[in-house]
Amino acid sequence: EPEVTQTPSHQVTQMGQEVILRCVPISNHLYFYWYRQILGQKVEFLVSFYNNEISEKSEIFDDQFSVERPDGSNFTLKIRSTKLEDSAMYFCASTRGLKEQYFGPGTRLTVT
Amino acid sequence: GESVGLHLPTLSVQEGDNSIINCAYSNSASDYFIWYKQESGKGPQFIIDIRSNMDKRQGQRVTVLLNKTVKHLSLQIAATQPGDSAVYFCAENIGGSEKLVFGKGMKLTVNP
Numbered sequence: 001e002p003e004v005t006q007t008p009s010h011q012v013t014q015m016g017q018e019v020i021l022r023c024v025p026i027s028n029h030l031y032f033y034w035y036r037q038i039l040g041q042k043v044e045f046l047v048s049f050y051n052n053e054i055s056e057k058s059e060i061f062d063d064q065f066s067v068e069r070p071d072g073s074n075f076t077l078k079i080r081s082t083k084l085e086d087s088a089m090y091f092c093a094s095t096r097g098l099k100e101q102y103f104g105p106g107t108r109l110t111v112t
Numbered sequence: 113g114e115s116v117g118l119h120l121p122t123l124s125v126q127e128g129d130n131s132i133i134n135c136a137y138s139n140s141a142s143d144y145f146i147w148y149k150q151e152s153g154k155g156p157q158f159i160i161d162i163r164s165n166m167d168k169r170q171g172q173r174v175t176v177l178l179n180k181t182v183k184h185l186s187l188q189i190a191a192t193q194p195g196d197s198a199v200y201f202c203a204e205n206i207g208g209s210e211k212l213v214f215g216k217g218m219k220l221t222v223n224p
Binding site for chain 2: 031035040041048056103105
């Protein structure tokens with residue numbers, strides 16, 4: 001069964017550093033998402049991406065964040081200058097467009 | 113009940129019992145709802161969804177009920193098994209929006 005995959009599973013970085021989180025969505029899916037989950041909190045929407053552009057973003061997704069689909073398979077989230085409060089699980093999700101979003105296993109980002 | 117910070121509401125059941133997990137959603141304009149299961153260290157896993165033109169939908173061992181009048185969603189799990197132990201989230205979507213808005217989750221513990 002096709003799955004969304006994410007790398008790395010755990011990323012540790014120092015405050016102020018740039019990080020890139022990587023995702024490979026399910027191959028025939030057209031819509032891609034990033035969500036985050038701070039420890040013990042609910043899952044929060046960050047951004048959606050369709051047809052090579054951002055289609056919707058939340059107030060969390062400020063200028064420090066960017067997304068890219070550099071090739072036909074990868075979907076990345078970049079945080080330019082990480083802050084302590086960026087520490088969270090980051091989930092990638094994808095869907096064909098039928099609203100049923102499939103989530104990856106997540107990347108745990110720890111900012112020290 | 114409400115959860116704050118690290119404190120999730122918890123439901124403990126005996127193996128073989130039926131479980132009911134409830135969710136109050138926030139937006140009366142939401143027209144699509146999903147239940148996700150999240151096991152420790154993993155991403156949200158799709159369980160079942162329902163559109164607002166329905167009030168009940170059944171899957172394998174699971175039933176979702178939707179009461180739009182009181183903005184209430186429930187997930188019923190029949191013959192609960194230890195493998196059902198996880199945190200369960202409801203999520204809502206408003207037509208025209210890309211994002212899922214997640215509830216705060218409930219931890220289900222199944223005792224053998």
